[in-house]
Amino acid sequence: MSYLSIQGLHKRYGDTAIFSDIDCEIAQGEFVTLLGPSGCGKSTLLRCIAGLTEVNGGRILLDGQDLVPLTPQKRDIGMVFQSYALFPNMTVQQNVAFGLRMQKVAADESARRVREVLAMVELGDLAERYPHQLSGGQCQRVALARSLVTRPRLLLLDEPLSALDARIRKHLREQIRRIQQELGLTTLFVTHDQEEALTLSDRIFLMNAGRIVQSGDAETLYTAPVDAFAAGFIGNYNLLDADAASRLLMRPVHSRIAIRPEAIGLGQEGGIEAEIRGHSLLGNVIRYRVEARGVELLVDVLNRSEGDLHGKGQRLRLNIDTAAIREVA
Ligand SMILES: Nc1ncnc2c1ncn2[C@@H]1O[C@H](COP(=O)(O)OP(=O)(O)OP(=O)(O)O)[C@@H](O)[C@H]1O
Numbered sequence: 001m002s003y004l005s006i007q008g009l010h011k012r013y014g015d016t017a018i019f020s021d022i023d024c025e026i027a028q029g030e031f032v033t034l035l036g037p038s039g040c041g042k043s044t045l046l047r048c049i050a051g052l053t054e055v056n057g058g059r060i061l062l063d064g065q066d067l068v069p070l071t072p073q074k075r076d077i078g079m080v081f082q083s084y085a086l087f088p089n090m091t092v093q094q095n096v097a098f099g100l101r102m103q104k105v106a107a108d109e110s111a112r113r114v115r116e117v118l119a120m121v122e123l124g125d126l127a128e129r130y131p132h133q134l135s136g137g138q139c140q141r142v143a144l145a146r147s148l149v150t151r152p153r154l155l156l157l158d159e160p161l162s163a164l165d166a167r168i169r170k171h172l173r174e175q176i177r178r179i180q181q182e183l184g185l186t187t188l189f190v191t192h193d194q195e196e197a198l199t200l201s202d203r204i205f206l207m208n209a210g211r212i213v214q215s216g217d218a219e220t221l222y223t224a225p226v227d228a229f230a231a232g233f234i235g236n237y238n239l240l241d242a243d244a245a246s247r248l249l250m251r252p253v254h255s256r257i258a259i260r261p262e263a264i265g266l267g268q269e270g271g272i273e274a275e276i277r278g279h280s281l282l283g284n285v286i287r288y289r290v291e292a293r294g295v296e297l298l299v300d301v302l303n304r305s306e307g308d309l310h311g312k313g314q315r316l317r318l319n320i321d322t323a324a325i326r327e328v329a
């Protein structure tokens with residue numbers, strides 16, 4: 001049986017439906033990422049699960065118990081918000097201990113658990129500091145420690161890394177994953193960063209306009225997008241309509257197709273004649289814009305040596321791996 005089961009969840013603000021039929025199942029200890037564009041309903045779904053926002057219908061079962069009638073305090077859920085707020089007049093130690101004080105946990109037990117969780121997020125040395133004496137990344141780790149210390153049944157993380165620079169972000173997300181696995185915490189993590197979703201998750205739920213359009217592991221989402229939206233959101237797929245696809249492949253194609261830019265080879269022989277239209281350098285990868293048979297495509301090439309650099313107007317041959325061509329709805 002699944003640990004968290006969301007059934008026919010319905011939420012509207014006034015006359016506007018945010019989502020009208022969310023169904024999903026999450027296993028105990030699973031790390032699931034909600035990925036989707038801004039405004040698609042990710043935070044609203046998390047807030048409904050946490051009980052901070054009322055739902056208009058449906059059930060949220062956690063370990064068999066329906067959460068919907070329960071107050072947030074009774075749900076036993078840890079949450080880190082998009083804009084976390086620490087108590088400015090409390091030290092790190094006091095901020096983290098706050099939830100335990102509310103639960104009336106004995107002082108020595110509380111002190112032990114706070115020490116334990118601060119060590120986990122590598123903040124043991126800063127326990128006596130106040131929030132204004134911390135960096136953004138350190139504040140974010142305090143927020144994370146605060147949500148872990150009460151040992152919640154479920155951890156909800158709403159873009160907890162959004163305010164951080166790329167390096168700290170990467171470090172912190174690895175810490176989150178490690179702690180989550182150590183504690184076996186069932187976790188729902190929100191991001192709109194596809195790389196974050198692909199590297200962290202056991203499973204990804206891809207959301208668009210209040211619907212979960214696809215769920216699966218990183219590999220499935222990356223290589224087998226269900227529709228044009230999924231292909232556009234994950235990987236930098238070339239999306240071709242049936243006409244363009246027929247022209248490019250020189251055979252009748254009856255639906256839209258998606259081809260990943262790294263599934264197309266650029267060389268001197270075979271394949272289809274193409275002309276370089278431009279490129280952008282992505283570090284280890286060069287992303288070319290090429291035209292072939294009147295169709296414009298993105299082609300990713302590893303930036304191994306000068307031989308991989310081709311100027312605008314240069315004519316080359318395209319080799320498309322037919323196994324990588326996906327028909328999409
Ligand atoms: N209190 C509210 N009243 C009315 N509409 C709301 C309210 N809160 C959110 N919305 C609307 O609900 C939709 C979903 O919002 P939500 O915050 O869940 O998006 P999100 O997926 O988390 O986006 P982001 O990635 O930008 O955080 C948006 O169109 C938003 O404008």
Ligand SMILES: [Mg+2]
Pocket residue numbers: 042043044082158
């Ligand atoms: Mg949000």
